[in-house]
């Protein structure tokens with residue numbers, strides 16, 4: 464890596480995590496060819512692959528490409544973006560740097576934190592809200608009894624409405640649920656919806672389960688496209704907050720607690736969303 468950080472190197476890639484969301488980062492800033500993303504993810508067991516290449520935009524630090532463990536590209540990845548920034552600025556001395564990403568230019572600011580863990584704040588673009596799936600009959604098979612009772616009709620799954628579809632460069636479907644999301648809910652709806660034909664045109668969808676327990680606090684679990692459930696998902700955290708703000712359940716700055724740790728999302732009115740949280744090298748072995 465061009466960074467002078469204590470990164471964990473595995474066959475030329477550095478292994479990082481952002482709030483428990485794990486990545487292999489390949490430094491191709493000098494033109495080095497990237498290894499096969501799916502093979503690296505399989506070997507290392509990480510949640511995604513981030514390729515750094517020379518920037519297209521003058522003044523930018525790098526171009527980033529994001530890949531899921533199945534090898535499919537993703538246009539956005541909040542935690543991968545944060546890890547790439549921490550890798551290039553491990554001591555938080557560069558101020559705000561800019562990245563080319565498939566979803567557009569993104570800024571990142573690393574700040575040295577306690578215990579050598581860097582906190583990174585990145586811009587995530589403006590969320591775009593999508594209409595509900597245009598085939599409610601097909602979709603309803605995942606929400607039995609919704610129309611009549613408002614209840615999932617399945618023991619242990621709780622009560623929730625149809626998902627709110629939010630695009631952060633990558634697609635998300637967010638269920639606002641009435642209790643902390645449990646294994647039964649995530650295990651039942653996550654895989655089914657993620658690969659549902661209604662989302663096939665977009666290459667699948669990331670499925671979030673968000674419990675708003677205070678206007679400034681959400682508990683979130685995400686079943687990611689191309690991965691399965693991850694300990695954290697940065698774009699998923701932004702999607703959950705955007706959805707909760709849209710239905711007036713949250714204020715404009717929210718702490719999102721995922722199994723892997725906490726992220727802060729803020730969305731100034733009319734502007735881009737921002738994602739802040741820790742990024743650190745993964746211990747080897």
Ligand SMILES: N[C@@H](CCC[C@H](N)C(=O)O)C(=O)O
Pocket residue numbers: 484511529531536537538539540541542543633634669687688689690693695696697698699
């Ligand atoms: N974990 C990432 C999202 C990675 C991409 C996602 N699986 C997709 O296919 O869109 C994040 O932190 O945003």
